[in-house]
Every structure is written in structure tokens, then in C-alpha cells.
Amino acid sequence: MPVIQRIYSKFYEHLVELRLWVLFSLIGAYLLISWLLFVWAGETDLVxxxxxxxxxxxxxxxxxxxxxxxxxxxxxRLISALWFVPGALLIFTAVLSKLTSSLVQGIRRMVDGRGNFKSLTGATVIIGYHRDRTERMITDLIAGRDNDTKIVLLATSADITVPEGVRYVRGDRLDTLETLKRAAVEHAEKIIVYTESDAETFNTCLAIRELSGNVHVAAYFGDRDTARRATKLAHVEAVVSSATETLVRAAQDPGASRVIMALSSATHNATIYSGVLEGARGYLAAEVEQQFLSVNAVLLAVSQNGADDVSFKPFPRDLKGGTTVYYVAQQRLEPETWSRLMEKLDAAVLA
Structure with missing residues (x-):
């Protein structure tokens, strides 16, 4: 008896929840019984x-x-009136209720941050939330025209404003692997980490590296020593506050702070972008400058031996293949424009 009672309780639970197998079983049984009844009634045209x-x-x-x-x-007709029509209406209503319930639950999960974006590839993931700054970051990402159409925001707070088009994931902690997976970190294109504390940011960077060893990570730190350790151990691009330096520049050169802010945001007329000089050949810095000017861009800096080795004008005479160049332009150079620029540089080398 206890076994039968448990089976009955389980079936009743599934029936109340209208599980899919119960729904399909009811539809199958209803159609089979209806078909047999119409066969018995001689409704050959129907069966x-x-x-x-x-x-x-x-x-x-x-x-x-x-x-x-x-x-x-x-x-x-009696079978249709007493069985077929009432049964059909009940099942149709049940199917609509199930579909509506599933849709509402799915939307609610997304709104509450309980969605799962593990299969999303090429996303830009923002980890951490600051009411004003995060929204500004998202605006800059979209304005940068870097194909940042798949943005995922991971936060611990439920009281946030999610901009339109941004996927939202909420977790109890930001540095747990399962939460990071739900936020599409495993197959992300780029990640921005800006949490409430340096310790949380540091742990999150280490957790990200467990999931993806190649994704580019930019992380904000308030402490320079922590930023240095994160760069060395987690291989991230650590960003520290430059407010002190900017304040000094503004005092010594009035208006310098406005220029620095303008160059840091894609929402202004121009900002800083980067690219890599592909190929094994070397290039003359003067020729590279000239080609950038021809597409309304200004070469600002170059890096030949890693992110810490940045050279400004006067540039080294020769730039080897693989050099990262930083330029100022109104918008990022389109792939077609960049390809033509590289073709001209290669032609200049061969000439």
C-alpha cells in the first residue's frame, strides 16, 4: 500500500503541474478513445x-x-456533443495554459537574472554593477562600434536598472564558476570586471582564467599593488584610477582633463582605438603614420614588446610585424578600410 500511495501521490503531483509527459499522454488517450468511439458509431468519413x-x-x-x-x-453526434467537443476544449485550454506558463516563467527568470547563457558565444561580459558607471560603460561599448551587440551583465544585486538589449545574470557571488558560466564567460570575446572591492575583482579574475585562458579581461583596481599582482597572476589588463594624475594635468594645463575624458569615451567626436600590424614584414613608422592620416586617423602610440612597452612620437623608425598600434579616430576603422591600409603598407615595403 505505501508503494501504491507513493506512486499515486507522484502521479497526482505531475498531473497538477501538467508535466509534458502527462499532457502528451492525455492527448494520446483522448485521440485514441475518440477514434474508437467514432469507429463504433460508423463515422467512416472521419476515421x-x-x-x-x-x-x-x-x-x-x-x-x-x-x-x-x-x-x-x-x-x-452524441459522441461529439458529450465527449469529443468538451474533451477537445479542455485539452486545448490545457495546452495554452502550459505554453503561457512556460513563457511567463522564462521571461520571469530572465528578468530576475536567473537566465542561463552558457551557449552564447562572442559576448561582451560586464561583471559588477555600479548604477551610474555601468550604464555609461554600456553606452560607450555600443558607441564604440566594435560589434558589441551581445552584452551580458553579471551582478549580485537585484535592484538594478538593466539597459535595453542587455542580458542580465544574477548570482550570490561573482567569482563562482557556475555563475560565470551562466554569464557566458567561457566563450566570451571580452570581459570587463568592476566589482565592489579589489579582493572580489582579483578572485573573479582568477576564476575567469579557470574557464578561459585566452579571453581579453580588463579589470579595475583601486590599489596599484593588487593591480600588478592581477596582471602577473591572472594575465589581465589591470586599470587603476588616474584621478590624481589627471588632477595635476588639469592644474598645470587647463582643459587637459576634458581632452583626456574625451579620448577615453566613444560617445565623443573621437577616441582611442587599437589594431595589430599583421604580417611578418617590418614597416616604417613614417609610412604607417601617413597611411593612418589618409583614412582620417592619427597614430598616437605603438607597442612592440607587450602592453607595458608603449612608445609615443617620435616613434622607432622600424615597426615589426605584430606591433600593436593605437590611433585616434572618430570611429573604429572598418575591416575593409583596415585591409586596404595593410595592403598599402605591404606594397610600400615591397617597393
Missing amino acids: SDPVVFLYFASTTASTVGYGDLSPATEAG
Whole structure:
């Protein structure tokens, strides 16, 4: 008896929740019983062809009732009135309820940050939330025209404003692997980490590296020593506050702070972008400058031996292949424009 009672309780639970297997079983049983009843009633026009019978059942269930099919016998009409039509309406209502419930639950999960974006590839992930700054970062990402159309925001707070088009993931902690996976970190294109504390940012950077060893990570730190350790151990691009230096520049050269802020944001007329001089050949810095000017861009700095080795004008005479160049332009150079620029540089080398 206890076994039967447990089975009954489990079945009743699944029936109340209208599990998919229960729903399909009810539909199958209803169609089979209806078909047998119509066969018994002699409704050959309705049951001779399975497609015709399914068509009749669907039009009846949806209350459309085209009128091209209907029972011809008295028994068939009674079966239709007492069994087929009420059953069809009940099942149709149950299916609609299940679909609506699933849709509402899915939307609610997304709104509450309980969505799962593990399969999302090429996303830009922002980890951490600051009410004003995060929204500004998202605006800059979109304005940068770097194909940042898939943005995922990971935060611990439920009281946040999620900009339109941004996917939201909420977790109890930001440095747990499962939460990071849900936020599409494993297959992300770039990641920005800006949490409430340096310790949380540091741990999050280490966790990211467990999931992806190649993704570019930019992380903000308030402490320079922590930033240095994160750069060395987690291989991230650590960003520290330059407010002190900017304040000094503004005092010594009025207006310098506005220029620095303008160059740091893609929402202004121009900002800083980067690219890599592909190929194994070397290039003359003067020729590179000239080619950038030809596409309305200004070469600002170059890096030949890593992120810490940045050279400003006067540039080294020769720039080897693989050099990272930083330029100022109104927008990022389109791939076609960049390809033409590289072709001209290669042609100049061969000449």
C-alpha cells in the first residue's frame, strides 16, 4: 500500500503541474478513445484517414470548426456533443495554459537574472554593477562600434536598472564558476570586471582564467599593488584610477582633463582605438603614420614588446610585424578600410 500511495501521490503531483509527459499522454488517450468511439458509431468519413481525423480534432479543439467535417450519424453526434467537443476544449485550454506558463516563467527568470547563457558565444561580459558607471560603460561599448551587440551583465544585486538589449545574470557571488558560466564567460570575446572591492575583482579574475585562458579581461583596481599582482597572476589588463594624475594635468594645463575624458569615451567626436600590424614584414613608422592620416586617423602610440612597452612620437623608425598600434579616430576603422591600409603598407615595403 505505501508503494501504491507513493506512486499515486507522484502521479497526482505531475498531473497538477501538467508535466509534458502527462499532457502528451492525455492527448494520446483522448485521440485514441475518440477514434474508437467514432469507429463504433460508423463515422467512416472521419476515421478512415488519420490526417483527416487529426484535422477534424484540431479544428474542433481550437473552436474554429470550418464546417467541412462533422459527424453524420446520430451516435456520432452524441459522441461529439458529450465527449469529443468538451474533451477537445479542455485539452486545448490545457495546452495554452502550459505554453503561457512556460513563457511567463522564462521571461520571469530572465528578468530576475536567473537566465542561463552558457551557449552564447562572442559576448561582451560586464561583471559588477555600479548604477551610474555601468550604464555609461554600456553606452560607450555600443558607441564604440566594435560589434558589441551581445552584452551580458553579471551582478549580485537585484535592484538594478538593466539597459535595453542587455542580458542580465544574477548570482550570490561573482567569482563562482557556475555563475560565470551562466554569464557566458567561457566563450566570451571580452570581459570587463568592476566589482565592489579589489579582493572580489582579483578572485573573479582568477576564476575567469579557470574557464578561459585566452579571453581579453580588463579589470579595475583601486590599489596599484593588487593591480600588478592581477596582471602577473591572472594575465589581465589591470586599470587603476588616474584621478590624481589627471588632477595635476588639469592644474598645470587647463582643459587637459576634458581632452583626456574625451579620448577615453566613444560617445565623443573621437577616441582611442587599437589594431595589430599583421604580417611578418617590418614597416616604417613614417609610412604607417601617413597611411593612418589618409583614412582620417592619427597614430598616437605603438607597442612592440607587450602592453607595458608603449612608445609615443617620435616613434622607432622600424615597426615589426605584430606591433600593436593605437590611433585616434572618430570611429573604429572598418575591416575593409583596415585591409586596404595593410595592403598599402605591404606594397610600400615591397617597393
